[in-house]
Amino acid sequence: MQRPKVSRELAYLIEAAVLPSGHQSFEIEDKPFDPQRFSALVSWHQIRPLAFEYVQAKSLTLPDNVLKMLREFTLGQAVTNMAFLGICVRLYNRLIDNEVRAFPMKGALWAWMLYDKPVLREFGDIDYFIGKEDVSKSLNILLGEGFAADNYRHYLLKEKAVVEDYLDTDYQLPLTPVQEHVLQSLEIQWNCTYPRYCYNFTWDELAGNLVEFNMMGKPVLVPGMEIQLIMMVIHHGGVEQWDKLKYMADLLRLLDKSADSMDWTYINKVAREKGFHKLFAESLGAAGYLCGRDYAKYAGAGSSYPSEGFLKDILTHWENERPSLKTKTWRIFLYNIKYRDKWSDKLSIVAAHIKYLTYWKLLWHKISWYRNGPSGETNRDRAVNAVSGRQDI
Template identity: 25%
Template sequence: MKQSNEVEILLEAIKVCMLDKPTNKLAILLQREIDWGRLEKLVTFHAIRPVVFKALQEVDCRNEFYEKLKLRTFHQSVFNLATSKELSRLLNLFQQNQLRVIPYKGVLFIKEIYRNQALRETHDLDLLVHPEDAKKALYLLLADGYVLDVNNFRKLDNDSIIQSLFETPGIIEVGLDKISAVGINIHIDFHWHIKEEIHDFKVNYEAFFNENGNINQSQNTLFTMLLIHHGGRECWTRLKHFCDLIAFIKTSGMSINDLEVIASELGMKKFLKIGLEILDQKFLDVEIGHSQKHKVISDIGNYWETGKVWQRLDHRLRFTKIYFSLLDEKISIYIFVSNVYQYLSTPNFIENPRLITFPKGFGLLNFISKVITFIWRKTILQKRTLT
């Protein structure tokens, strides 16, 4: 499937900004008929507004869309400074309390991969905590003034919410919020695992933490985080993933063979292979012959056009299809469905209310109620809200 003009603009902007490609093709694309509203939604979904802004600067494209990107990039720079300062403070706080907590993804990539350039879009501060220290670290953040970002419609106390978080299968992170001293809202994504139980990636979690509980800042650690999240959890469905991959390859000095060794140890050889083939085909203009792999590359390219992840059931199904196509070793549908069933059949205190919540022993009824509630929210309730 040929990409839309809007997605072509985003792809070419990444080439100009991240790969120093000539600007002539981007300038031609910007002269065509463009749905600027759709382009704005797509660049927001793919989280590459600073990259596109820099590329538009290169071609001297000045319009309303450009001004919005300019403002967002300025806010991103301010946010990066605020979160960097807050991160340093928090890491000192955790270290004083002998808790193993390290930066994860965005803020770490900005420093180590992008070398503090204001190119990577991020909205929060990701922290990765050792599972054994998770509860203590969470309570420490609450004592520091952060508040849990959960659907606390039952008005429960923090102890009950936290207990539910760690008892419910499939929950591996929670959000927290706090207004900083300079008036910027800092949102923390607090992770105590980097993959759900359903993902069979072979991660050596201990290797992320050195003997002092600080991050092991090796290139292997950075790439493991990148591949697990971008390739494994999100299946290369956002263009930001490729900006990170390009930046990593440029700055790390690691060869493709080095990356393949890491992917093999993780059990993610195909996740990497497809990511690299998309990089070759879509960004480096390398011709790829037709094969079975071409189909999943096409599916991922089609997903870029959607600009939404979990808004509808059909989007989830398309995403799941891509995930299954990328597995090194196929898992049985039975195991996959069983894991999903276990998660959906277990009520917890922070989820959106089900139409009916049965006691925990009634797994099948809770599963049915969860599915019906999802369909109801995405159809009937959504229509009522729109009208």
């Protein structure tokens, strides 16, 4: 593969996000460094603390306003991480004490599990995976702790005729504080993503072998690194499509820390059974390309990974940012049709989207909610989108 060409700004950010290896994967454009573009890109990629550490280590010259932004954000993130740690463990213990099957996940966990300095990982909320049958109980407990679902989701969850359909077709529930709180967003999940993308795992598949992990001396039970990797590839790759350097920074740190000790036979078996082994191999190949390590070998893949198109798409999004959409349903659908393993896997995704339209009671309640909302035409549009599958509601 011919070495891709990237801007000087992106080259710096890739080097900031990738663990030091001395490997240069790209040609750099012969253009002057633009610090304002660097500032915009670092915010988009959500790696400001990593970039600030890199700027200091490399003595990179930046305008005072850009350097001030990086410094202040990094200091604020350090305070936030420490505050969120205490909240994360406290709420986890409340759930466990009330016999709710739960474990912390994603950013709040990975900051402590994967990064030598947890303050270097940007995140803004706390996520828990909850056993599907325990969702209702968990909501009552979290309400007692000051976090509630929005009116729309509260409405669906209280409608006995559709609550099971809602849980069967969705995967997450964002909660917000009922009063002023340092934590502005808390999310519970009971699946890895929308079931219609066919990355479905039961609680037992994910949590059948929990291990103790200390978050700054405070023990929590979480899935081992094999499951962490699987969930990361599904979310960062299958849903977010590696659109930001933050996602690749997570993957590289997990692989650097645990690649030599993980059960790759198990990981590859699961990826094949769930129909995303191609995406898995592409993702490991891209990670290896960035740092000069052969991670694709763990997927049993050769030098053909990452494919030129896979890497080109990632770099294009990194360089130019990705257009913001009201809903990413169609984008995710097309991506998974492209990168899932077999035609049977792709057809399963199509069939699952068609099946979603058969949940007529649920769709009717969704339409009714938005038709009766206060904002008129906007809500009618969202109601139509709910039926068409274009709206992630």
